[in-house]
Amino acid sequence: MTHPASHIRAADTWIGTPTLTIEAAGTMFAYRRLGPAQGVPVVLLNHWGANLDNFDPRIVDGLAQDRPVYALDYRGVGKSGGNAPTTIVGMAEDMVAVIASLGLAMVDLIGFSLGGFVAQQIALTRPDLVRKLVLAGTGPAGGAGIEQVGAIAWPLIVKGLLTLRDPKTYLFFTSSTNGRQAAKAFLLRLKEREIDRDAPVTPKVFLRQLKAITAWGRQPAQNLVGIAKPVLVANGDHDIMVPSENSADLARRIPGAELVLYLDAGHGGIFQYYQDFLQRTRAFAAA
Numbered sequence: 001m002t003h004p005a006s007h008i009r010a011a012d013t014w015i016g017t018p019t020l021t022i023e024a025a026g027t028m029f030a031y032r033r034l035g036p037a038q039g040v041p042v043v044l045l046n047h048w049g050a051n052l053d054n055f056d057p058r059i060v061d062g063l064a065q066d067r068p069v070y071a072l073d074y075r076g077v078g079k080s081g082g083n084a085p086t087t088i089v090g091m092a093e094d095m096v097a098v099i100a101s102l103g104l105a106m107v108d109l110i111g112f113s114l115g116g117f118v119a120q121q122i123a124l125t126r127p128d129l130v131r132k133l134v135l136a137g138t139g140p141a142g143g144a145g146i147e148q149v150g151a152i153a154w155p156l157i158v159k160g161l162l163t164l165r166d167p168k169t170y171l172f173f174t175s176s177t178n179g180r181q182a183a184k185a186f187l188l189r190l191k192e193r194e195i196d197r198d199a200p201v202t203p204k205v206f207l208r209q210l211k212a213i214t215a216w217g218r219q220p221a222q223n224l225v226g227i228a229k230p231v232l233v234a235n236g237d238h239d240i241m242v243p244s245e246n247s248a249d250l251a252r253r254i255p256g257a258e259l260v261l262y263l264d265a266g267h268g269g270i271f272q273y274y275q276d277f278l279q280r281t282r283a284f285a286a287a
Contacts, residue, residue, distance in 0.1 A: 014057040014064075015193040019079060025097035030079035030198065031072045034060070039067030040131055042108045042285070043099060045115030046071070047137070048149070048213060049206045051078035051198040056271050057189050062278040063110075067285070070107075072098055074118075076205050078198035084208040088141075088216050092121035099129060108285055110134040113242060113267065114209065117141070117216050123227045133227065134281055136234045136270045139246025140224060140253065146217030149241055150210050172268030174238050179264060182272035224253040231257040232284045234277060236269025258284070 017034040032052055042063055046054055055071050063069050075094050076084030085091045095118060099107060108131050111119030116138025123130045139146055153171060160167030166187050173183040231254045235247035244261060251259035260280060262269035270277040 014055070014060040016195075019052060019196050019198060021079065022098065022101050024101040025075075025094050027075060027082040028080065029073060029075065029094070029098050029101075030077075031070055031098070031102075033068065033070050035064030035068045036066065037068065040106065040108055040285070041068040041070055041104050042110060043095070043104070044069065044071040045095065045109065045111040045118050047113035047115060048153075048209050049201050050114075051201050053078075053190060053193060053198045056186065056274055057192055058274045059270070059278055059281075062274075063281065066282075070102060070104070073198065074209075076208070077201055084205045086208050086211040086215075088117045088121050088212050091118045091212065092125065096122060096126050096129065105129075106131050108132045108134070110136065110281070111138060112136045112270065113138055114213060116242075117213070120222070120224075120227065123229060124222060124224075127227075127229065130229055132285060133229050133231045134234065134284070135231060135247075135250055136277075137236070137239060137242055137247075137267045138250070139242045140221060140250055141216050141219045142221040143217065143242070143246040143249060145243040146246065147214050149213050149217070152240055168268065171241055171266075173266050173272065174236070174264055176264050179266065179272070182265075182268075186268060186271045224250070225255060227254050230284070230287070232281065233257055233259045234270050234280070235261055236265030236267060236272065237261045237263055238265065239267045239269070241267040 017032050019030055021028045021030050052071055052073055073080040074091055075082040109119040116135040123133050156170040157167040169183045173179040233247050233251045235244050237244050251257040262273045265272045
């Protein structure tokens with residue numbers, strides 16, 4: 001039962017905000033929005049095989065304390081229409097179209113994993129849209145080991161099925177006690193929303209997105225000096241999906257970029273240390 005004095009309604013939080021759709025680039029895209037009307041909007045771009053229900057409620061609610069937050073589904077994902085693009089460029093073009101349809105003139109982008117690839121591409125091709133950039137658990141085009149994501153992920157996805165655990169337990173977190181506890185807490189947070197959940201991601205989407213990820217890992221390096229924006233790079237120090245050295249590489253190649261590597265943390269380091277990540281990201285946005 002809600003306390004009578006409570007001034008926070010479920011609809012004002014990630015677990016209660018409705019799933020909406022908007023037309024862009026010839027199809028309907030699913031998204032969720034929360035937070036106040038004022039402030040530079042932040043747009044969230046998520047990982048391989050993720051729908052809206054894979055965004056961490058604590059991070060979204062924390063960001064929405066003082067600014068509008070938009071979480072987007074890619075084409076073909078969840079309740080979005082169309083077929084998932086097989087290139088990062090295609091995903092970036094879609095997200096630019098959605099941002100335009102939402103009437104947002106300038107945004108901060110937070111891209112996690114695959115979303116970090118898309119965010120880089122947007123920053124390079126449409127710098128006018130981007131004020132600041134947060135790149136988490138991600139790497140540059142042609143980055144070390146990125147083309148091996150599928151080879152690393154499939155055995156751990158099977159392990160998840162065999163052990164009746166969400167594969168993110170193995171893919172996103174270390175096998176230490178801290179890592180296992182963080183995985184359990186994160187996965188419980190993802191289940192907090194019980195109504196109006198997004199549609200499941202299909203195997204076809206997983207495969208089409210993997211094609212885009214593999215191509216990103218094989219393409220020539222981009223000139224990241226061209227990202228002339230404030231950038232925060234974050235990851236765990238034991239990322240097996242997008243090896244942590246890629247985060248260091250991004251921070252080295254983007255002028256003035258700030259780097260944080262979380263100890264005893266994997267691909268999902270920002271979820272394991274969500275309080276620190278949230279504090280850093282809000283300070284970064286406010287600076």
